[in-house]
Amino acid sequence: MKSLKDKILGDGIVLGNNIIKVDSFLNHQIDAQLMYEMGEEFYKRFKECNITKILTIEVSGIAIALTTGQAFGASVVFAKKHKSLNTSNDFYKSTVFSFTKKISYDITVSKEFINENDNILIIDDFLTTGNALEGLVDIIKQSGANLCGVGIVIEKTFQDGGRKLREKGIRIESLTKIKGFENGKVILE
Amino acid sequence: MKSLKDKILGDGIVLGNNIIKVDSFLNHQIDAQLMYEMGEEFYKRFKECNITKILTIEVSGIAIALTTGQAFGASVVFAKKHKSLNTSNDFYKSTVFSFTKKISYDITVSKEFINENDNILIIDDFLTTGNALEGLVDIIKQSGANLCGVGIVIEKTFQDGGRKLREKGIRIESLTKIKGFENGKVILE
Numbered sequence: 417m418k419s420l421k422d423k424i425l426g427d428g429i430v431l432g433n434n435i436i437k438v439d440s441f442l443n444h445q446i447d448a449q450l451m452y453e454m455g456e457e458f459y460k461r462f463k464e465c466n467i468t469k470i471l472t473i474e475v476s477g478i479a480i481a482l483t484t485g486q487a488f489g490a491s492v493v494f495a496k497k498h499k500s501l502n503t504s505n506d507f508y509k510s511t512v513f514s515f516t517k518k519i520s521y522d523i524t525v526s527k528e529f530i531n532e533n534d535n536i537l538i539i540d541d542f543l544t545t546g547n548a549l550e551g552l553v554d555i556i557k558q559s560g561a562n563l564c565g566v567g568i569v570i571e572k573t574f575q576d577g578g579r580k581l582r583e584k585g586i587r588i589e590s591l592t593k594i595k596g597f598e599n600g601k602v603i604l605e
Numbered sequence: 606m607k608s609l610k611d612k613i614l615g616d617g618i619v620l621g622n623n624i625i626k627v628d629s630f631l632n633h634q635i636d637a638q639l640m641y642e643m644g645e646e647f648y649k650r651f652k653e654c655n656i657t658k659i660l661t662i663e664v665s666g667i668a669i670a671l672t673t674g675q676a677f678g679a680s681v682v683f684a685k686k687h688k689s690l691n692t693s694n695d696f697y698k699s700t701v702f703s704f705t706k707k708i709s710y711d712i713t714v715s716k717e718f719i720n721e722n723d724n725i726l727i728i729d730d731f732l733t734t735g736n737a738l739e740g741l742v743d744i745i746k747q748s749g750a751n752l753c754g755v756g757i758v759i760e761k762t763f764q765d766g767g768r769k770l771r772e773k774g775i776r777i778e779s780l781t782k783i784k785g786f787e788n789g790k791v792i793l794e
Binding site for chain 1: 628629630633634635636637638640641659663664667668671672674675678679680681682683685714715717718
């Protein structure tokens with residue numbers, strides 16, 4: 417997607433050796449038009465799946481999941497994050513380790529909103545270690561729903577989340593792939 | 606908006622005397638089509654304003670702010686919540702007291718994303734005490750931007766946030782107004 421690549425190269429701010437800040441269009445300020453285009457692009461890539469629900473995780477997955485839901489005519493469900501939570505019969509729960517923050521947290525989805533009849537597309541903004549995505553995949557497994565695939569805005573291919581998930585047979589479509597950083601600049605695949 | 610009223614009356618779950626749970630279409634699962642219609646409705650109501658930015662607050666304001674941003678062709682900025690944060694030259698900060706949780710928290714917006722040339726529409730899911738909205742209004746004032754008005758999905762008119770903000774001369778458009786609850790049912794105005 418050229419419009420997304422141009423944004424990343426033009427407006428993304430490289431911090432250190434492996435962080436890109438995309439606050440100006442994805443994580444704090446949101447470019448509504450770009451979100452719409454990306455939702456349409458995910459629809460093109462996964463339209464053969466009969467998607468019933470889009471699943472994402474708060475906070476920064478919500479916007480791109482919503483425009484993807486609009487493109488599919490499907491509802492969006494976002495997993496909620498908690499410091500740690502007792503198990504309950506009301507929700508599916510999985511525990512995620514945050515590589516950035518070096519802490520574990522729980523994610524939950526109400527049992528009301530996904531079940532074994534659903535055909536789910538996971539959408540998220542970043543794929544790095546894949547830990548959050550593995551939590552979402554675990555929740556889908558608990559629900560008995562089918563996972564059609566995963567749509568990602570920015571994948572960092574120098575981290576191993578994408579490889580690990582693909583090795584499990586999960587289809588991942590990333591709109592852009594960052595293979596590294598050189599002299600403070602992003603190198604896209 | 607009939608579609609929204611039908612959803613509230615049909616799918617909203619009343620808890621106690623003053624809480625309505627709208628997890629099935631607004632706060633956990635998101636009805637993408639309804640969000641789109643509400644975004645269009647806010648556009649109709651505020652189209653005479655030359656809106657440059659939509660401002661909301663994480664988490665549950667993001668979806669409705671995004672579809673409103675799409676309708677206006679404007680970017681969306683969401684304020685971030687923090688337990689408490691030192692002041693910085695990089696962001697505007699305001700402190701909000703949560704009536705539900707009985708704690709104060711800070712909200713921030715990067716100075717990069719709103720400034721004195723902006724004409725802002727605030728969008729949020731609920732208006733109850735108005736404390737979060739007052740924080741957003743404070744941030745807009747700090748930035749020197751103009752506030753055109755506030756668009757709300759559900760206002761509880763038996764709490765005094767709407768009255769307080771209107772008394773300050775702020776234009777508020779609420780798509781639905783709940784005047785109370787009777788026998789576990791929502792009473793709309």
